[in-house]
Amino acid sequence: MNGSLVQQLPAWGAVAALAVLVLVALSGAAADGLVTARAERRRGGGFAPVAETARLLRQRPRGTVAADTLLRRVGVVGLPVAAALKVAVLPVGAWVVSDLAVGLVWFNTMDVMVWALVWLSGWGPNSVHSLVGGYRFLALALAYELPLMFALTAPAVAAGSLRMADIVAAQDGLWFVVWMPVAFLVFCAAVLAFSLQRPFTAPLSPDIAGGVLAELSGVERLLLLAGRYLLLAAGSGFGVALFLGGGAGPVLPGWAWFLAKTLVLFWLLLTIRRRVPALRPEQLMAPAWVVGLPLILLQVLVVAVAAVAGKG
């Protein structure tokens, strides 16, 4: 296959992609504010992310004793950056910022980087609560990362390519979600996990005073909170490209279909995370490795056999 499937955008494309990512994430935060307000029988709530942003922009930075300031900043700034770098290889309809030949590996690299970033955010403040939050994320990551990697393998094997555009193109006629449901579900769970949403909120939970967030204030806190939404939005976009046919759809142009599907998946994930309670890391390990891992390996086997048979 070649790179002509999608058109690589000039430099402004990166800015546009970032803007769209932020808008999608903002829509989720606003929707979340509305739903929260309704659950508490209040009016409004859609303004919450704006108010929160204003509040945090106004808040003064605050340090802790003997903090590792540099590493803490690397951690909190890194989360939104990782989300932005993910969407750089994501084909939006017929456009992409960078048509990388190993786009899928790039995506995986970014979500492995989240391990380090969350850990550094927890380590940096030199505080017990933050540090415990960091530990917890590593325990969670150990549970979700391997199943996620295999879930990513399935579409790549079926498409015979690591290029995102090829993977989208390979779903012409039949979306991968139809014959890779396990991979899709595992992928969605992992998206919730690497964006620190429930049920994977143990690193930020109230029992450790907010964990990784415990000592963060002002812009640093804003970046970490925004990073969570951005990662969830980016993850939803990849869910669409890998399993839901990307921009495929009748009448409307590809980018519109892509955005519509992404928004639906994004809001669906937000709804799910509202409805489930948080899990402790040690509770996740056994289901993820004893149940999830064999199932996803089976899924990859089925896909691999189908791919070989299809070629032969």
Place this chain on the structure above:
Amino acid sequence: MGLNGVLARAAVTRCHVFLAEALDGAAPRMAVERELARRGWVEALSPADADILCVCGEVPGGQADAIHRLWDQLPGPRARVSVEQTDDAGARLDGCVAELLDTAGQRAQEAERWVQPDDDDSDAGGMDHSGMDHSQMDHSQMDDGQMDDGQMDHGQMDHGQMDMPMPGGIPLAGEGTDRDGLNLDVLKVPLGPYLPLWPAGLVLHCELQGDVVFGSAIDFPFGAPETGPAPGPDGRASVIHHLDLALRLLRLAGAAASATRTRMIRDSALDGAALDQCRTELQSELARIRKNGLLRRTLRGIGHIPDGSGLPGIEGTDVWDRLVGMFETAAAGTAAATGTTAAAHTTGPRGAGDPARKLPDLVRGQELSVVRLIVASFDLAPAARTVGVTG
């Protein structure tokens, strides 16, 4: 200046409030929580997240030091308020809004904050400016020099400060043997007395290895709290108290939706809604919780109290049972007040001996999150009333 004004206006529509509950401060705390929910404000989980420090209940002079140190950790713009009566929560919080909007005043306050040496942190090695403090765990009252500064606290060695490197004035962690016999760092971390979702006035001195508590001792440094419903037939107080306990446990367990609904039932009981209606609502909530498999999985089997441990009424229960027990006791409270059934009022955690004394045994070897769930599963107020306890 214009932009600052706009930011400030937007910011105060969603203030984050850190609640420090004094002994006997449950009633004002609930009043403030209700007010926060009405306004769509947020309870801060740590001082770093807070715009407003709200002290609920009266803090006697001798206990103000810990509050002062909490105040030092608010990043600012910040405001501080003390709510002692249940009916003036709204007015007091409005006062805070005015303070937060006063950008010039906040600036002046901030400038002052950075030049003033902090006298109560004098042994922190000069690095500890009042604005740069640590997590609120270590903000307990005790000034015995053992747990005053820095969460990376001394290990078993007592103050070998001469020969130990002290980054930022904080001694490095000591070492100890973990449950598998490995040598690991030991942090001495007090939990409480001002920790969100934590029984007022309780301090649990934990020795942490990683996030596992391998030893602890309990303390009520401010003496015995008098909270909890008065014994007797006051059904409404019992309903409110037990729903309050249940929602704390639910929030710690990460069941936010259930906790929100439970809080609304509690608030309507506070507002004087008919208890019959409360019963219907809380029974349907209990039914929902019983069906919640994930929550059950989280709470089942932890904090199990063996038979013969001298805690009549809660022997053989785990955290899940005690959560259900809280709802049942609350439901019984509604019944007692309306006179449909008179009994069952004394079941559940209340009046069940002295669970506080059992805490160090129950939490040994547990992960921090489990420790929090176990502590929240008890009604410690009545226990504390009778005991002066050091575990």
